[in-house]
Amino acid sequence: MRKFSLMLILVTMVLSPAAFAQATATGTTAITVTIGAEATISITNGSTPLTETGTSFTNFTGLTNFTYQVRTSQASGSGSVTLKVTSDFSPANGPSVATPPTAGDTLTYTCTGSGGSSPTPCSSAQTASTISSTPVLTLATDKHSTSPGDSGAVNWTLVNDPKYKTGSYTSTVTFTISAT
Amino acid sequence: MKKSLVLLLFLALGLAPAAFAASTTSVTVAVGAEASLTVSAATPLTEAGNFANYTGATTFTYLIRTTPSTGTGSVTLKVTTDFAPTGGPSVATPATGDSLTYSCTATGTSTPAACSGPITALTTAYTNVLTVGADKHSTLAGDTGTVNWTLTNDPNYKVASYSSTVTFTVAAA
Numbered sequence: 173m174r175k176f177s178l179m180l181i182l183v184t185m186v187l188s189p190a191a192f193a194q195a196t197a198t199g200t201t202a203i204t205v206t207i208g209a210e211a212t213i214s215i216t217n218g219s220t221p222l223t224e225t226g227t228s229f230t231n232f233t234g235l236t237n238f239t240y241q242v243r244t245s246q247a248s249g250s251g252s253v254t255l256k257v258t259s260d261f262s263p264a265n266g267p268s269v270a271t272p273p274t275a276g277d278t279l280t281y282t283c284t285g286s287g288g289s290s291p292t293p294c295s296s297a298q299t300a301s302t303i304s305s306t307p308v309l310t311l312a313t314d315k316h317s318t319s320p321g322d323s324g325a326v327n328w329t330l331v332n333d334p335k336y337k338t339g340s341y342t343s344t345v346t347f348t349i350s351a352t
Numbered sequence: 353m354k355k356s357l358v359l360l361l362f363l364a365l366g367l368a369p370a371a372f373a374a375s376t377t378s379v380t381v382a383v384g385a386e387a388s389l390t391v392s393a394a395t396p397l398t399e400a401g402n403f404a405n406y407t408g409a410t411t412f413t414y415l416i417r418t419t420p421s422t423g424t425g426s427v428t429l430k431v432t433t434d435f436a437p438t439g440g441p442s443v444a445t446p447a448t449g450d451s452l453t454y455s456c457t458a459t460g461t462s463t464p465a466a467c468s469g470p471i472t473a474l475t476t477a478y479t480n481v482l483t484v485g486a487d488k489h490s491t492l493a494g495d496t497g498t499v500n501w502t503l504t505n506d507p508n509y510k511v512a513s514y515s516s517t518v519t520f521t522v523a524a525a
Contacts, residue, residue, distance in 0.1 A: 195386055195523060195524050195525060196523040196524075197388045197389045197522050198519055198520060199389045199390055199391030199412065199520045200519045201393060201518050202393065202516070203395045203410075203515065203516045203517070204395070204397065204513065204515045204516075205396070205435075205441065205513070205515075206396075206513040206514075207441075207509045207510070207512060209511050210402045211402060212402040212403045241402075242507060243507045243508075243509065243511060245511040249511065316510075317507045318508075319447075319449060319450075319506050319507060319508070
């Protein structure tokens with residue numbers, strides 16, 4: 173009987189800690205995120221009508237607004253917004269960026285930009301091209317837009333050449349933003 | 353020969369009760385509510401596109417047993433080490449509108465009720481991942497759960513890699 177009791181106690185002692193061990197337990201995970209330079213752009217007005225303010229061959233003018241988000245690297249980072257006329261005016265016999273009817277019939281623009289990324293807009297009037305991208309604004313190292321996005325605008329001027337046949341003409345301009 | 357066979361039979365009859373007699377022990381086990389947890393060690397957050405939010409998933413398995421009638425169980429989490437280095441995301445002091453949020457899924461015989469989300473993770477308190485009711489039991493291999501993370505992709509974060517630690521706790525009563 174004494175041996176039986178001793179054995180029972182031992183069995184109980186061995187089992188109890190296991191039975192009641194750890195009503196709670198923990199584990200951990202390391203959440204890692206690599207944040208790189210990146211950029212995105214949104215043209216506010218999908219259509220940019222050019223209009224003239226008078227009837228005496230004043231140039232056609234218009235405005236394209238855009239917002240952009242950007243993050244440039246701390247070490248030698250940079251960013252830019254450029255544009256290119258990816259589809260020339262059509263139909264024919266009107267204005268043309270690639271082959272204007274008269275030398276000097278240009279589509280030019282000036283730029284503005286503002287926001288947390290401290291953009292530097294193009295400093296002078298730029299002539300749009302179908303061949304190469306032209307500058308809209310540049311960004312320096314370690315620059316960051318606001319979360320909703322910084323803003324910019326391109327103010328267009330199209331020469332009003334009497335040679336243009338009357339009609340409605342459309343071209344496509346592609347804006348590109350990049351960040352390193 | 354006949355005599356010896358009878359003698360052997362008597363011996364066998366006489367010995368048999370003694371051969372099966374034994375003292376007994378009562379083996380008892382007190383089975384209590386308990387729980388354990390295994391969490392995937394690394395949870396990389398990635399983005400699907402420029403300035404899309406960073407997302408990722410943490411998977412975990414848990415073993416659990418809750419008490420009949422009044423028992424409960426839960427898995428919770430807490431950001432025990434905020435993102436480092438500075439200049440990037442922060443759970444404790446996020447920029448306006450920034451957050452680390454999560455939603456949950458869970459399955460198994462413990463019939464867990466997973467958080468619906470999005471829940472904002474905190475450095476100051478544990479937040480819910482799942483709960484289980486009374487008298488619930490996972491499989492021996494463990495029931496499974498997933499926390500799906502979303503981190504705001506704020507342009508203001510400096511370009512770098514950032515890491516934080518999240519502690520998961522399972523409790524059973």
